Amino acid sequence: MSAEIVTERHDVDVVIIGGGVNGTGLARDCALRGIKVALFERNDIAFGASGNSSGMIHGGPRYLVYDPNVTYTSCLDSGHIQRIAPHLLFRIPFLMPVHAQRTGAKVALTLIDAFFDLYDKYQPLKRGKPHTRLTPEELNELEPGLVGSVVGGVAFDEWGIDGVRLCLGSLVDAIENGAEARVHCTVTEILRKDDGSVKGVRWRDRTSGETGSTTAKIVVNATGAWAPITASLGGLEPKAARLRPGKGIHIFYDRRLTNYAIVARTIDGRQIFVMPWQNTTVIGTTDDDYYGDLDRCVATADEARYLIQAVERVFPALKQARAIGTWAGVRPTLYAWGPNEDALSREHEVLDHEKHGADGLYSMIGGKLASYRIFSEEAADVVARRLGNGEACRTHTSSLPGGDEEVDPLSLAGEAGLEAVAATRLEYRHGSRARRVLERIHRSPRERAVVCECEPVLEAEVRYVVENELAQTVEDVSRRTRLGLGACGGMRCAARCGQIVADMTERSPQQGQRMALEFLESAARRRLSIIGADQARQEAFALASVRSELGLDRRFEEP
Amino acid sequence: MRVAVVGTGVAGTAAAWYAARGEGEVVVVGSGSGSTALYSGALDWLPWERSTGEERLDHEVMAFATALDAWTVGSGRCRVATRAGLARPTRAIDTALLNLEPLAGRHVAVVDTPRAGWDGPSLAGALAESDWARSTRTAFVPVSVDLCAAEHERDIGDYDFAALHDDEDRLSTMAERLRTASTAHDAWLLGPWLGVSTEAAEQLRGLLDMPVGETTSAPGGPAGARFEAARDRLLDEAGTRVMPARVAAIEKAANMWTVQLENSKAGASDLVVDAVVLAVGGVAAGGIVLDEPARAFRDGSSFHLSLGAPVRFEIDGGDADASSTLHGFDLERRGVGALERVGVAADHGAVRGAERLFVAGDVVAGRPRTVLEAARAGIAAGRAVLGHTRESIT
Ligand SMILES: Cc1cc2nc3c(=O)[nH]c(=O)nc-3n(C[C@H](O)[C@H](O)[C@H](O)COP(=O)(O)OP(=O)(O)OC[C@H]3O[C@@H](n4cnc5c(N)ncnc54)[C@H](O)[C@@H]3O)c2cc1C
Numbered sequence A: 001m002s003a004e005i006v007t008e009r010h011d012v013d014v015v016i017i018g019g020g021v022n023g024t025g026l027a028r029d030c031a032l033r034g035i036k037v038a039l040f041e042r043n044d045i046a047f048g049a050s051g052n053s054s055g056m057i058h059g060g061p062r063y064l065v066y067d068p069n070v071t072y073t074s075c076l077d078s079g080h081i082q083r084i085a086p087h088l089l090f091r092i093p094f095l096m097p098v099h100a101q102r103t104g105a106k107v108a109l110t111l112i113d114a115f116f117d118l119y120d121k122y123q124p125l126k127r128g129k130p131h132t133r134l135t136p137e138e139l140n141e142l143e144p145g146l147v148g149s150v151v152g153g154v155a156f157d158e159w160g161i162d163g164v165r166l167c168l169g170s171l172v173d174a175i176e177n178g179a180e181a182r183v184h185c186t187v188t189e190i191l192r193k194d195d196g197s198v199k200g201v202r203w204r205d206r207t208s209g210e211t212g213s214t215t216a217k218i219v220v221n222a223t224g225a226w227a228p229i230t231a232s233l234g235g236l237e238p239k240a241a242r243l244r245p246g247k248g249i250h251i252f253y254d255r256r257l258t259n260y261a262i263v264a265r266t267i268d269g270r271q272i273f274v275m276p277w278q279n280t281t282v283i284g285t286t287d288d289d290y291y292g293d294l295d296r297c298v299a300t301a302d303e304a305r306y307l308i309q310a311v312e313r314v315f316p317a318l319k320q321a322r323a324i325g326t327w328a329g330v331r332p333t334l335y336a337w338g339p340n341e342d343a344l345s346r347e348h349e350v351l352d353h354e355k356h357g358a359d360g361l362y363s364m365i366g367g368k369l370a371s372y373r374i375f376s377e378e379a380a381d382v383v384a385r386r387l388g389n390g391e392a393c394r395t396h397t398s399s400l401p402g403g404d405e406e407v408d409p410l411s412l413a414g415e416a417g418l419e420a421v422a423a424t425r426l427e428y429r430h431g432s433r434a435r436r437v438l439e440r441i442h443r444s445p446r447e448r449a450v451v452c453e454c455e456p457v458l459e460a461e462v463r464y465v466v467e468n469e470l471a472q473t474v475e476d477v478s479r480r481t482r483l484g485l486g487a488c489g490g491m492r493c494a495a496r497c498g499q500i501v502a503d504m505t506e507r508s509p510q511q512g513q514r515m516a517l518e519f520l521e522s523a524a525r526r527r528l529s530i531i532g533a534d535q536a537r538q539e540a541f542a543l544a545s546v547r548s549e550l551g552l553d554r555r556f557e558e559p
Numbered sequence B: 001m002r003v004a005v006v007g008t009g010v011a012g013t014a015a016a017w018y019a020a021r022g023e024g025e026v027v028v029v030g031s032g033s034g035s036t037a038l039y040s041g042a043l044d045w046l047p048w049e050r051s052t053g054e055e056r057l058d059h060e061v062m063a064f065a066t067a068l069d070a071w072t073v074g075s076g077r078c079r080v081a082t083r084a085g086l087a088r089p090t091r092a093i094d095t096a097l098l099n100l101e102p103l104a105g106r107h108v109a110v111v112d113t114p115r116a117g118w119d120g121p122s123l124a125g126a127l128a129e130s131d132w133a134r135s136t137r138t139a140f141v142p143v144s145v146d147l148c149a150a151e152h153e154r155d156i157g158d159y160d161f162a163a164l165h166d167d168e169d170r171l172s173t174m175a176e177r178l179r180t181a182s183t184a185h186d187a188w189l190l191g192p193w194l195g196v197s198t199e200a201a202e203q204l205r206g207l208l209d210m211p212v213g214e215t216t217s218a219p220g221g222p223a224g225a226r227f228e229a230a231r232d233r234l235l236d237e238a239g240t241r242v243m244p245a246r247v248a249a250i251e252k253a254a255n256m257w258t259v260q261l262e263n264s265k266a267g268a269s270d271l272v273v274d275a276v277v278l279a280v281g282g283v284a285a286g287g288i289v290l291d292e293p294a295r296a297f298r299d300g301s302s303f304h305l306s307l308g309a310p311v312r313f314e315i316d317g318g319d320a321d322a323s324s325t326l327h328g329f330d331l332e333r334r335g336v337g338a339l340e341r342v343g344v345a346a347d348h349g350a351v352r353g354a355e356r357l358f359v360a361g362d363v364v365a366g367r368p369r370t371v372l373e374a375a376r377a378g379i380a381a382g383r384a385v386l387g388h389t390r391e392s393i394t
C-alpha cells in the first residue's frame, strides 16, 4: 500500500481550491518551499471576502477583549506584511469619539484610554504609533465635521491595504516560483480513491467550457465562505467544513470628506467607520448571517440605509457627498454559537478531513486578511510535513512582487511624462514593478493613453495586468486597477478596456464588447441600492450613452 | 395667443418650430445641456437594437430635419461606426457622420492618428470583424496620417479638436494630408472632429470628392454642439423668442398658464401664456428628478420635474408612486432601466388631467428615448397646441 503511494505519479503535490488571500498565500508559501502547486479559482482572484474586506491590517483592537490572541498574531503579521509589501500599505489615523449621551461616558473614555494603553503594547509589532487621548476641543480641531457633544476621544493608528493587490502579489510570486494557476476555472469534484483518500480534483473552465482533472497528493480547500459547498464536492457533509457566513458591505463616495478614519456606533451598538481612501470616502461595515448565492453577493438597500444612517448621525457631512458604489463580501468566520456576530472569533484553523474519511484533504477555515501569512504558513507546514519537505518558510522575509525596492512616483511621472496622480496610483498598485508597466510605454508610446480618467488607468497597465496578472475580462481588470469605478460608472472606459482585453486574449472584438457590457451591468447592479437623485441622473445618462455605443441587453432594462 | 415651450432639446425645438406656424407668439425657455446637446449624432427612431432602421417617418419629421439643416434623413436606413467598434444601423444621422450603409462592399480607410483616446487600428479591426462588414465584405483599413498641427493637439478633447476644423485653412490642410496619405480606397472614417458648426464635413467631402465622415461622438463631443448651432439658427429663422432661463414652476390661473422663471433678473418677469409644452428631458437631462427618500416620504411622490407642474408620473403603465416604498422609489426591484421608463403620464402628448399642457420627448412615460421620437413628439405637441389655441381664439 505505501509502496504504491511512493511510485504513484501526480500532476502536482498540492491542489489549492480558492484564490482568496488564504489560497494565494498558501500557494506562495508552498512554491517558495519548492512544493509543486496548482491553484484553481472559480471566479477571479480576490473575488470573495479578500477583495471585499475593509482592508485593514489592524491588530483589531475590538478583538482584544474577546480574543487577545487574534490581536497578537495580527499585529505581528502586520509587521511582516509591511516588510514584504511596503508599497501596498498605507497608514490610517483613526479617531474614536466618545459621545456624551452615553451613560457613564467619562468612565467609558477612561476605560477606552486604558484599553488602548494595552493595545499600544502591540503597536511596535506593526510600526504603529501609540494612541493619544483627546479633549473635545482637540477632537473638534482634528475633525470639524464631527457632531454631537463628546467628552473626548482617542486617536490611534492602523494600516490599510488593498486586499486584491495583496492576493495578486502572492499569486504572481507563486507563479514565478513554479506554481500553476487557473482563474475562472471551478473545481467541480474532489476526487477520492476507494480508501477515501484524495487523489486530485476535476475542474471546468467557466469561460471555455473545457474540463479536465489534476491529480495531487494533497488537496486544500481554501474557499472561504464557500468551504462547506466545496467540502460537499468531495462527498463530505457540508458541516465537515462548517463556518459562519457573515456578510459585510461597504459604500464609497465620490469625494474625500475627512483626513481621519472615524469610528462610530450604530443604534444597536455595533462599531462602524468612515475612512478616507485616496480621493474617495468609504463607510463600513455590517455583519449579518448570509445564506444567499455567494457568487452574486451585493449590498441591499436595507443594509445600505442602516450603515448610512449610522454614519450620518456622527458625521453629517456625508450627506454632501454622492454615493457611487458598494462592495460586499462574506466573512468565513469560525463556527461558534453566539448572539452577536461581532463576538465571533476571527481565529483560523487548518481542518484535517482525515477524521471525515478523506485523508489528504484539508480546509483552511476562518482567518483575516491581517493574519493571512501566518495562517498560510501554518497550512504550508502541514502540507510540507506530509510531503516530507523540510524547507523553512520564507514568506515573511522574501518580498512580494514590487515590494523589493522603493520607487518615487514623482520621478516615475517625470521619466514617463505622466501626470503625478497616475504615477502615484500606479506605484501604489505595483510598487517597483510600476517600472515594468512603464517599459511598455517605452516600447509602444500609444499605451500612454489614459483608458479610465477617473482612477486614472493607462492602457499600458490594462495590458500589463492581462499579460502578467491573469486578468481575462473587463471586470478582472477593474478589480486589479479600479478601472471604471468612478462616478461615471465605467461609461467612458469599459468599451475601450474590452477592446484591449479581447485583443490581448485573442478573442473577437464582439467578445470584447460583450465583456464591457457584462462589467457595466454588474457594476450597475452593485450601485442599485445606493442611487440618490444625482447618481440617478448619471445612471440614466450612462444607459443612454452605453446603448448608443454598444447596445443594451435586457439585463439592464429589467431587474 | 401665446405659447411657452420649456426645454431646448430636440423635442422643444421641434415643438416651437411647428407652433411658430400659428399666428401667435412662441417663447422658448431653456437653459443647460440636456441629452440632445450631449448625444452621439446617430438619430434613432426605435432603440436601435430593436430596429431595422427602415421605419417610415412622418413627413413632418422629414420636414423638420430639412429645416434644421444639420441632419441627413433619407428614406432608408443609415449605418454608423461607434467608437466602441460597432457598425450599427440607425434611422438617420447628423450630416457630419459617415454613413456606412452605401459603402457596403467597399474599402473604408480608418484614420490612424496619434490622438489620446483614438486607436485607429483597433477600431478598424473591430469594424472589419463586425457581422455587417463580414456579410457585406466591407473592408476597414487603418491608414496612418497625422492630423495634429501641434503636439498639444494630441491631448485636447474631441470638441476642441473639432472646433479647429471650422477654420477653412485648417480644413484644407486636413484634406491635403488625407489625400497624401492614401487614395486607394472609397471613403474616410474619422473621429468626431469635423467642426462644431455644420458645414465642415460637407466642405471636406467637396475637397476630397469622396465620402468622409465621423464616428459617433462621445458625450460632450461635437455632434451635440452642432445640433445646438443648428437649433439656434432654426429658432431664429422661425421667429420664436428664446429666453436662456430656467423655469421654476408653471401654474394655472384665470384660464392662463403663468410660467415663473428661476431667479429672474430685473426686467424678466413671469410669462403668461395660453398653452405650455414641457420638453424638459428625462432623468438623464435632469428634467425628471428622483426624489430623495425624505421628500418621497413627505410628499408621497417618488419623482418630480425640474420645475413645479401639475403632472403625475407613470412607469410600465402604472402610477410611479405606487412602486414606492417608505424609502422612496424601489429601484432595487425595478432595475436601473426604470430610470428610462419613468415619465409624465400623458395621452398623445396631452398631460392627463390638465388643460393646454403638453409634454414631448424624454419627459414622457413609456416612449423610446431617441432623437427622432423626441422630434416626432415635439411636432405632435406643436400641432396640438395650434389646434387648441385656435379653438380658444375662435
Ligand atoms: C466586509 C468584510 C470586512 C472585512 N474586513 C477585514 C479587515 O478589515 N481586516 C482583515 O484582516 N480581515 C477582514 N475581513 C476578513 C477577510 O477578508 C477574510 O477573512 C479573508 O479574506 C478570507 O480569505 P479566504 O481566502 O479564506 O476567502 P475568500 O477571499 O472568500 O476566497 C475564497 C475563494 O474561493 C473561490 N471558490 C469558491 N468555490 C470554488 C471552487 N469550487 N473552485 C474554485 N474556487 C472556488 C471563490 O471564488 C473565492 O474567490 C473582512 C471580511 C469582510 C467580508
Ligand SMILES: Cc1cc2nc3c(=O)[nH]c(=O)nc-3n(C[C@H](O)[C@H](O)[C@H](O)COP(=O)(O)OP(=O)(O)OC[C@H]3O[C@@H](n4cnc5c(N)ncnc54)[C@H](O)[C@@H]3O)c2cc1C
Residues within 6 Å of the ligand: A541, A544, A545, A548, B006, B007, B008, B009, B010, B011, B012, B029, B030, B031, B032, B033, B034, B035, B036, B037, B038, B039, B040, B041, B042, B043, B044, B045, B219, B245, B246, B247, B248, B279, B280, B281, B282, B284, B285, B286, B287, B306, B307, B360, B361, B362, B363, B368, B369, B370, B371, B372, B374
Ligand atoms: C449620451 C447620450 C447618447 C445618446 N445617443 C443617442 C443615439 O445614438 N440615438 C438616439 O436616437 N438617441 C440618443 N440619445 C437620446 C436622445 O439624445 C434623447 O432621447 C433626446 O435628445 C431627448 O430630447 P428632449 O428634447 O426630450 O430632451 P433634452 O435634449 O434632454 O432637452 C431637455 C432640455 O430641457 C432643459 N430643461 C430641463 N429643465 C428645465 C427647466 N426647469 N427650465 C428650463 N429648461 C429646462 C434642459 O436643460 C434641456 O436643454 C442619447 C442620449 C444621451 C444622453
